[in-house]
Amino acid sequence: MHPATTPTAGAPAGRHHRTPLSRRRVLRGLAAVALAVPLALTAAGCGDDDAGDGGPIKISVFWWGGEARATLTEDALALYTKKHPEVTFEKTWQANQGYFDKLATLTAGGNPPDLFQIDDNYLAEYAGRSTTLDLGGYRDSGKLDVSKFPRSLLEYGVVDGKLAGVAAGENTQGLVYNKTLLVKNGLPEPTTGMSWEQHIAWAEQVAKKTRVPGTQDPSADYKAFWVWLRQQGKDLYKGKELGFTVEDVTTWFELWKGARDRGATPTPDVIHQGNATDITKQLVVTGKAATSWVWANQMPDLKKNTKDELGVVAYPGDPSAQWARASMYWSVFKGSKHRDVVVDVINFLVNDPEAVALLGTDRGLPSNTDLRAKVSETATDPAMKQSIQVEADLAQKFGPSPQVPIKGHSKVKAELTKAAENAQYGRATPAQAAQQFVAACTSAIA
Template sequence: MHRAPSSRAVEPTTRHHRTAFSGPGLRRRLLAALVTIPLALAAAACGDDGGDSAADPNKPVELSIFWWGAEGRAKLTEDALALYTKKHPNVTFKKTWQANQGYFDKLATLTAGGDAPDLFQIDDNYLTEYASRNVTLDLTSYKDGGKLDVSKFPESLVNYGIVDGKLAGVAFGENTQGLVFNKTLLDKNKLPAPTTGMTWADFITWAENVSKTAKVPGTQDPSADYKAFWVWLRQQGKDLYKDKALGFTEQDVAGWFELWKGARDRGATPTADVIHEGNVTDISKQLVVTGKAGTSWVWANQMPELKKNTKDELGVIAYPGDPSAQWARASMYFSVFRGSDKKDIAVDVINFLSNDPEAAAVLGTDRGLPSNLDIRKSVSDSVSDPNMKVAITVQTELGAKFGASPQVPLKGHSKVRAELIKAAEEVQFGRQTPAEAAKAYFAVAQAAIGQA
């Protein structure tokens, strides 16, 4: 579950698979084309609650659905959809899936070209972007009318799908930030494990001691990691976004970069070239499993994937500082295309996949911890992977300490994330001071969200 984290980017082969489009500037051109969507929607539907074939429950319906993921997720999703068809024999599915890479280029192509799927997977990098263009159906009336039951969801998880007062997506799993540490390394060197609630200063001191004692850098440097920056900001009473603007200042960025420059100077982190490896690699090669650092900054549900790549025992805790800065984050959502003529059925499918015990047993934790807390308990009790059990236990414990969810990231969020990596590496490699990099980053981040 990354990006928001999800399945590994394995390109599947199936009769349902469509090849991802690619090419320089394609996504920009495609999303620009989405400006025309409201006109198309006006012709396709009269309001968000127009009737569809649900009025005739026996009429054959083919619902198109599009998601990303590897072959394992595809199999689980197809099996769950088959359960829906078993209970609703008139409804079949046109299923399309692919790896994460290129997924949003393809979604933009389909949406702009008038061939949008009725139901599609999306994450918080793009939810605001699609909602602001009126591509996503406002699901509020379905929720309020009882056709979409989110009563067993954590409130903050529901709210993390609201854009400009409209419920644009239903969270299809919960996740949170996790600091994964190498327990075997610590035990071997008779070193204490890090703990939830330790301050950032105490954590850096802990990492420095690991470096000196174990001769392995104590922690990956997270100054390029937006997740860590975001949590740190919330602990300062700030946020990544506020309304239609950035929720932080240039000085906040400089302070974040200074914090980690100090940690590097003390030897608490690896050198810049190794930090770069951790910045750009996939989950299977994070420094905590390649033996190049004692911790990595990931999503808590990625524990099992990390464990596949090391013989060492791993542990996971919250990020340093007050854990209430973390929140019940949607690992991903399902949204309904506003121009669909099968809206009611698409919403019913979301409701089924979210709340039906049989469907939940099939889907498991592939997309994160189930949003429905009753379903989550039954699924969690059946999990056999000990590392997933650890991740679930930690996330459940953290759930009691979660704060309110922030607003869904603004359009341009993916650029804000990518530019943080570039700016942090300018400091890591000594090419710019923290203040210089912060100034440049703040300007480009403002431009990315259309603020400047």
């Protein structure tokens, strides 16, 4: 499950998610969108149908999340209506599971939402099929104010030169560790900037002293693999192709085989538990490892599942390989009859002080850095303060953003887990698992 998206509860009555569709069916739906959009644009013309006539406007909005996010979002939209009485909202939300199946069904069926939440698993896919409105003109005119966004956060919404999505919040990778365990045993805490080898040696030391493996094996974690690649001068993707080779993956898998052999990580069965996306199963809170590889904004949820004090630093290696990542985006349907108003709603959600204060950090840290500082000042949750602080520290070290992941990214992530676990369980050598992974990825993005 995507970071900052874990539902606190299922969808309410009337918002049940559908049985997940096959990827082929989803793609057929998106293909239908590509045919439907030009017709919608012809009907919509170049501007809003209701622009300038003072008539009522209803904007449909679709997002995923739990009841807490629903309440916050509905409150923020109600605030917009209070300031713009002519605009009301048709609001739909559901749990994460099945969300993108439903979005594809809505767009293919000719009933797309005007404004919808999306993540980097699918942004390039929807943008590539002309489903999303290019927001670049609104940015250039100042109608969409992104002047307070970190540059790499803004750039991470650009697909093929077009601004396809605006970051609803910021996130970055975080190495979360059990501070209580380390202090109790007189062990040093990990630090930002330590090399990968230093991290593994530290984890081995922790395991020997505490009998708790020092680190979860992240060889199945695309976030860790991606950061490591960027530190090698590579990337996850390059244009429409993979940005890495079989040799790169082999080196990555061999690095963690060495860590397993040294006892720095748990056994494969426990590693498998940690590979689950459920935040409650992360090894740093189940006590089965001293560190977990997560997103920095997951600190509060992790803290809810342990009595121990937690710390968070950057992933090992040069921290400039990390970047200001959009935890998720707001995108506009290209065929919306109310495009100007919908863009103004996005501008309101990310830049209005009252709206940003209402939304808080549910979707990640506020994209507007001035307002982020104000949210930080009023935050009462110590774990959230840690999340904000580590990103504030890393913001001084962030490198340029990579390109938005290409179509097939979700499959690439799944195949990495499959290949890494083959290597972890000894079903394949690192080289064999790497070959399997690259072959499967090449097919996935074709």
